Amino acid sequence: QITLLHGSHRVGKRSDAAMEKWRGYGLGQFIHWGLYAIPGGAWNGKQYNGAAEWIRSWNGIPKSTYDSLNYSFNPTAFDAKAWAKTARQMGAKYVTFTTKHHDGFCLWPSKYTKYTVKNSPYKKDIVKAVVDAYDQEGIDVILYFSVMDWNHPDWRYDLKTKEDSIAFERFKKFTRNQLIELLTNYPTVKGLWFDGTWDKSWVKQAAFADELETEMRKLRPGLIIGSRFRADENGKRHFDSNGVLMGDYEQGWERKIPAKIEDVHGNDWDCVMTVPENQWGYNAAWNGHIKTGNELIEMTARCVSMGGNFVLNFGPKGDGSIRQEEIKLATEIGDWMKINQEAIYNCEYAGYEKQDWGYFTKKSGTDKIYMVVFNVPVSAALRIKTPPKTIIKKAYLLADTQEVFSPEEISGDEYFLHLKKREQSKPFVIVLETAKAEKGNGTKYEKAKI
């Protein structure tokens, strides 16, 4: 155990109501929107190979030309209410929205820089429009904020000279001012999703960032901040020098999902995911593998089965409209959620042995188990291995509770559910109503002695 001044200030999960609600979201929406949506992954007819929201970093573009895009930003098709309805249609319980990405352009009229939507043809406060629209739909809002700010003259990747340090002191004040401004302007937001915190300049600010996190939490009790915001005094990120999670949840699952429950170390976490392989901002040419609705439903179930939330990214176009492919996916996922949402919302890791046919989730605070089935075996028999001393009282299809199953007990704690041959184009959910076995109701079979 190393003595730390600026490591994690909490061991174990937060147990307050705000975090309990966050834990139960299950499914969220990410929205990446900003000046990068105008070029949409190409410049002068040439396709940029990286992520569209990083196009400014591409050598092929003069930085000043990119930076002048704020004078062309006039999203005439922007309709925050339509975005919020799409999120509602999908079944998202929260949205994470980019207030400022790495390029430094602010989608709110910040007092601390000229590089904002106020100095664009559009002029109006986009962050406010989004917060209000999602609040009205009953979808909680988390604000994405990039500490790294390519536009700000005082941003530094590292602090090599005295001049660097003097400039970065100004940058730190600017960053604090913007964060306090966001929490003051939009008091209903539930959390901040930090990004652009990996460079040495920021990693060296353990004391400042720790103090700033404390100030923000004091300003907004219950505020949710992930593990990516700050490093400890030894430069350790996400987990401090004692291996304890920084912040309220693990924020490292970007475009990847834990392989097994042990990989989440009993922490809260969310996975943020792109529809293409790696495009967060709008890219006109979606190349490579584009995830299907079934793939994304499976990712959602997989995350919830390991105690996490799944957050799917949308990248609206430069005019503010959402592309048809994303609308279609939101509808497909939403249609499935309408029937099966009980297995996703306010659910957690069930503690059942993982089986090939799919995922177990458990309704928090109950003994109700859900089997989210993706791969029916040729035997049409779904194997279940329950935790010790667990009794299955009832088993039935969530979508049609009249379709009841009689579990066949194979051996102690192991059962088969035999399915009727069925055409299966979508995953389905089976409910297990279980109970703890009374003392002595062991299993029929003695365990083999090996």
Ligand SMILES: C[C@@H]1N[C@@H](C(=O)NCc2ccccc2)[C@H](O)[C@@H]1O
């Ligand atoms: C949520 C995503 N994070 C931004 C990003 O730069 N990811 C690449 C990256 C991810 C992790 C460590 C360094 C760099 C992407 O542009 C998205 O905003």
